[in-house]
Amino acid sequence: MSKLVPPHGGGPLKPLLVEPTARQDALARAETLTRVPLSSRELSDLFMFGMGAYTPLDGFMDQADWRGACVDMRLANGLFWPIPITLSCGHGTAETIAEGDEVALMDEDGAVVGILRVAEKYTIDRALECEKVYGTTDEKHPGVQKVMEQGDVNLAGPVAVLSEGHYPETYKGLYFRPAETRVMFEERGWSKVAAFQTRNPMHRSHEHLAKIAIEIGDGVLIHQVLGALKPGDIPADVRVKAIDVLVENYFVEGTAVQAGYPIEMRYAGPREALLHALFRQNFGCSHLVVGRDHAGVGDYYGPFDAHHIFDTLEEGSLVTQPLKIDITFYCRKCDGMATGKTCPHGEEDRLNISGTRLREMFANHETVPAEFSRPEVVEVLQAYYDSIG
């Protein structure tokens, strides 16, 4: 019997991807249906449904679930869920759709990627969603902006996912579905597995976080965000290469697994940290490393809001627990890696290099200190910056 944490809700995984044998029929049927274009966020959520990461949801949320997720972090049936997963369309499209209809879901290129059976059409109070989920209605917040820009009508109902997009092909050897990471963990005899989420290459501070997770568990899942990122972010293939050389040279064999998943960041800070923990449970992870300002952006959240929110949950909301770690850095006086919780020294002893300064160093071919990033990692990144230079 598996000793891994159970999927969220306690039942089996629920990947909503249609079996290959049924896909052609479904695509043919979709030809005749009203087409609803997906935003990049909605598309990434569809892929999350497809792979089973949003188990036990059957599809996009109806109004009761939307409101529950926003206000109480609970679906109408009581299940813990901290962020609404919704689909929208414009008024014009909505008028052509009746409840009970099937609609075809389209990606940015117009390809059909799924079929939704519309159980409910409804409108939402966007300000409520933004206030509750993002803690702000400021449209400069990238997550808020997407809510404000979405269509006026939400379409709810079960989805049949017909495509995983370019992910399985583009990220071969990295794109692993929850059922697959579970098998990987079981093959390694792991039960206590921490997910380390990253959308960046791993420098020594990230290595330190991952290694704390390894110390107290069986291994770490280095879990890359493969969905749309912020401009200036390093592409996933370069990140993978940089992480590969790090793991090869600095990790004990069999203690780290790399994988990626197709979510698009909402930058909802504490609420998103909860969602990240929730679907990590589906991937089989007992813990999620939650660092400083997890899933944050700008100054919208306090540095440890994403730690504290876990303490407010009712017992049993999540099986997967946070592994809360303070800000992490190299300290000269400690003569090693440390965190705000273990280093008593001052800012002047700590090696901090901002993302902007780091990019500048690469642009100028300055030497990035080995205390900040492993030389093997620097080499991969320098080659990337040279290639786009």
Place this chain on the structure above:
Amino acid sequence: MSKLVPPHGGGPLKPLLVEPTARQDALARAETLTRVPLSSRELSDLFMFGMGAYTPLDGFMDQADWRGACVDMRLANGLFWPIPITLSCGHGTAETIAEGDEVALMDEDGAVVGILRVAEKYTIDRALECEKVYGTTDEKHPGVQKVMEQGDVNLAGPVAVLSEGHYPETYKGLYFRPAETRVMFEERGWSKVAAFQTRNPMHRSHEHLAKIAIEIGDGVLIHQVLGALKPGDIPADVRVKAIDVLVENYFVEGTAVQAGYPIEMRYAGPREALLHALFRQNFGCSHLVVGRDHAGVGDYYGPFDAHHIFDTLEEGSLVTQPLKIDITFYCRKCDGMATGKTCPHGEEDRLNISGTRLREMFANHETVPAEFSRPEVVEVLQAYYDSIG
């Protein structure tokens, strides 16, 4: 309400030290009683009873509890207890004692330190105890040796403890009873507290262990063994001083508490690791750092036997859990502290200095590398070695 782990057995702490007001009467009564001298191990166990560390025991074990502790790690009433806590005397003395009698317990100087009401006299199969608890009957094992040397008759029954010996005086500011460490933790708002047990000064590897514990909890209890040690061990006052300078210079204020307790090591390896976890629960610790060869001696135990034994326990045996950490060292390639679980490099990259070699370095005033021990700690130890030189 306290969020600390409950005392072992789930009831209140049971310190067996008699109230000061009743002590004079008890001492006067003891004058008339048969006197039973305690071995140094028995005396240290009496002090453990006195401070409440062996909660919920009422005194030295009877035959059923002795056998249960040896064979099943359970008392007759089912309570988990991994090592028998017994008192012995010679045949001659035993013949003068009837079940139901009170006897006076004496320390090495002949001072009365407690009163035992004898509930049972019994003899044991020493080989069984040694085999089950120590995994060997080899009399070169220091724990086995003490069992083999003890008196032929065990005396069981509840004890009234009349003295804590020299500990409260000698270790003022360090000798804290379970009720006191619990208050210290509560004052600091801690609930997840790991005990780091040491009978040595703390070098960087020990600092690393303690800091892993701090990362994942609220704080660490640096818990010194104050009972009799092996010859060549550094005296407790020097250790305290060396640990003080380490904590002052390298720990964040409010993350570490120092305390000491009067146990004498049995060197029973895995079984003793369980006992260490058990009474740490009484002190209010949710975790015990269990390193390589915890409580071991010589080659009697595999390096991780004390890790594995925790996996064999029935659910609910202990609330306090092990924080299992591999061998810890400075690695040149990692450029920092690491463990066998996080460092993939070879022995040649790791800085290991044996106890013997370290003493030699101090004797010769060689420079101890800062990667092995903090300069402030080295200074304290050098002064000590110079003083005994």
